[in-house]
Amino acid sequence: MEKRQRDADVNDTAPEDEALTIYDEQHMITYLRLLHAHAEGANWEEVAKLVLHIDPEREPDRARRAWETHLARAQWITESGYRHLLRGSATL
Numbered sequence: 001m002e003k004r005q006r007d008a009d010v011n012d013t014a015p016e017d018e019a020l021t022i023y024d025e026q027h028m029i030t031y032l033r034l035l036h037a038h039a040e041g042a043n044w045e046e047v048a049k050l051v052l053h054i055d056p057e058r059e060p061d062r063a064r065r066a067w068e069t070h071l072a073r074a075q076w077i078t079e080s081g082y083r084h085l086l087r088g089s090a091t092l
Contacts, residue, residue, distance in 0.1 A: 014073035020084045031074035
């Protein structure tokens, strides 16, 4: 298993695979930070800037898309994606 980076660079969109990916493994800390910020009611623009390192003033569409897809992926992992780890069927 690769070492997770606290501030790993993110793609413009998160994966949509039906299984966990290497990208997911590399961004688990990012996903946790997004979930925490969302639970705290943090402003999406601030989260995009601090967690995803995308400036929403310079790139509003990219920042919003990255925030939405990565948060959705983080939520998917907590709701059903984790089962792939339990079954040992993750693609990691």
